[in-house]
Amino acid sequence: xxxxGRAAAAALDLIxxxxxxxAGIVGLSLQVSLSAVLIAALVAMPxxxxxxxxxxxxxxxxxxxxxxxxxLPPVVVGLLVYLALSRAGPLGSWGLLxxxxxxxxxxxxxxxxxxxxxxxxxxxDLQEEYREQLASLGVRPLAAVPALLWDARFSLLTAxxxxxxxxxxxxxxxxxxxGNIAGVTRVMTTAIALETSKGxxxxxxxxxxxxxxxxxxxxxxxxxxxxxxxxxxG
Amino acid sequence: xxxxxxxxxxxxxxxLLPLSVENLTFEAGGTRLLDNVSLTLGQGMRTVVMGxxxxxxxxxLRLCHGLLRPTRGRVRWALDDGEAVRRRQxxxxxxxxxxxxxxxxxxxxxxxxxGVTLRCRRDRAMEALERVGLGHLAGRPARLLxxxxxxxxxxxRAWAIRPDVLFLDEATANLDPSATRTIEGIVQAMHEAGxxxxxxxxxxxxxxRLADEIVFLHKGRLVEHRPxxxxxxxxxxxxxxxxLDGRLME
Numbered sequence: 001x002x003x004x005g006r007a008a009a010a011a012l013d014l015i016x017x018x019x020x021x022x023a024g025i026v027g028l029s030l031q032v033s034l035s036a037v038l039i040a041a042l043v044a045m046p047x048x049x050x051x052x053x054x055x056x057x058x059x060x061x062x063x064x065x066x067x068x069x070x071x072l073p074p075v076v077v078g079l080l081v082y083l084a085l086s087r088a089g090p091l092g093s094w095g096l097l098x099x100x101x102x103x104x105x106x107x108x109x110x111x112x113x114x115x116x117x118x119x120x121x122x123x124x125d126l127q128e129e130y131r132e133q134l135a136s137l138g139v140r141p142l143a144a145v146p147a148l149l150w151d152a153r154f155s156l157l158t159a160x161x162x163x164x165x166x167x168x169x170x171x172x173x174x175x176x177x178x179g180n181i182a183g184v185t186r187v188m189t190t191a192i193a194l195e196t197s198k199g200x201x202x203x204x205x206x207x208x209x210x211x212x213x214x215x216x217x218x219x220x221x222x223x224x225x226x227x228x229x230x231x232x233x234g
Numbered sequence: 235x236x237x238x239x240x241x242x243x244x245x246x247x248x249x250l251l252p253l254s255v256e257n258l259t260f261e262a263g264g265t266r267l268l269d270n271v272s273l274t275l276g277q278g279m280r281t282v283v284m285g286x287x288x289x290x291x292x293x294x295l296r297l298c299h300g301l302l303r304p305t306r307g308r309v310r311w312a313l314d315d316g317e318a319v320r321r322r323q324x325x326x327x328x329x330x331x332x333x334x335x336x337x338x339x340x341x342x343x344x345x346x347x348x349g350v351t352l353r354c355r356r357d358r359a360m361e362a363l364e365r366v367g368l369g370h371l372a373g374r375p376a377r378l379l380x381x382x383x384x385x386x387x388x389x390x391r392a393w394a395i396r397p398d399v400l401f402l403d404e405a406t407a408n409l410d411p412s413a414t415r416t417i418e419g420i421v422q423a424m425h426e427a428g429x430x431x432x433x434x435x436x437x438x439x440x441x442x443r444l445a446d447e448i449v450f451l452h453k454g455r456l457v458e459h460r461p462x463x464x465x466x467x468x469x470x471x472x473x474x475x476x477x478l479d480g481r482l483m484e
Binding site: 129130132133135136137138139143147150151153232233234 | 296299301320321324325327331333334335343344347348375376377378391
């Protein structure tokens with residue numbers, strides 16, 4: 001048994017004993033990332049669908065830009081949100097820096113392009129299939145957006161999961177705008193980074209296990225639900 | 235837009251037909267797919283557009299319905315109001331495109347976009363579904379129905395908006411004989427209800443069963459436009475004779 005083995009054993013013990021600190025960190029992680037994805041989706045899904053159905057000058061450029069933004073580095077987003085929210089920044093008076101709200105804002109900005117770009121692609125493919133039928137029924141492109149989003153609902157679940165995966169796994173943005181304050185803004189990824197540098201491997205490893213297990217559980221649930229709904233709803 | 239809808243919904247019943255196609259030409263990628271076609275379609279007769287693959291049958295229907303813009307020439311309806319003209323036509327495609335929602339909701343969706351008030355939609359949709367014999371499947375997800383049933387939903391959707399003209403593009407090409415018979419029965423009922431039927435098919439039997447007049451296209455050109463009986467009895471053109479004899483054509 002090496003150090004790794006001992007750390008893994010200790011990590012399992014932490015998880016199974018329902019350690020309060022660990023539970024708090026996991027809870028905050030989920031709260032921040034789920035909120036961020038929800039907010040991002042409210043903006044990104046209609047925006048992505050509009051970009052799919054509307055034809056205007058500069059649309060191609062916008063699509064390229066959006067796709068490029070999927071790879072937005074979290075630290076850059078963190079830095080920009082930090083600058084906006086810091087005391088001297090334009091939104092400094094709101095006093096949001098180093099709060100979970102700031103972390104939600106940063107992650108929402110980070111995942112919005114991901115959800116929007118995936119939504120655009122999904123809706124564009126669907127629209128290709130529906131175009132003539134909708135035109136025949138006199139449905140204008142703008143009016144088609146809700147119908148297309150609803151009909152793409154099973155595929156859009158994948159876009160949401162991609163967004164959630166990105167949000168829950170990133171460390172760069174939340175550590176800059178959240179500050180990794182114990183009990184306030186410490187989430188799984190920032191805790192892993194800190195505990196590793198401190199040498200507290202059991203907690204870091206335990207958090208890592210929870211993070212991976214959560215990702216698997218969320219995706220498995222979504223996959224199952226998607227299959228079931230498709231069978232029941234067509 | 236809402237005012238336009240209101241006006242369209244309450245426009246007096248001026249006749250939509252005849253439909254005049256004037257020097258209609260359609261080119262794509264430098265190829266002329268429809269070449270200077272002129273014809274007039276009147277009320278009452280079931281028009282069947284025939285011809286080998288690539289003759290331009292589907293293209294002609296899509297141009298008439300306004301799904302495509304002609305390169306040259308034009309499509310003129312007796313009525314001169316774009317919104318009302320579109321609203322009084324329906325189109326059934328070879329592959330029905332149904333929304334991922336219930337059968338009933340597929341029909342009410344079409345009614346909503348045809349400007350029918352919320353209160354009337356359900357009853358009108360149910361009535362149309364009953365007419366195609368699918369009333370009992372109204373609550374089922376439309377995408378889970380069989381191919382023939384899906385095409386009947388498409389017909390119910392078309393019928394519900396009470397069109398003056400119904401276009402059908404190879405509507406039974408993917409269906410088995412029994413489903414085809416059902417579809418033909420519905421088309422016949424719509425014809426008897428006064429809906430102008432314009433359909434394409436390359437099923438000779440179907441053309442004989444349904445056609446009052448034949449529009450025969452070949453390589454994008456109009457070759458014959460005659461009453462069905464005369465066309466089948468004595469085709470004038472060599473292309474039509476070859477097609478009716480089942481010979482493989484250039």
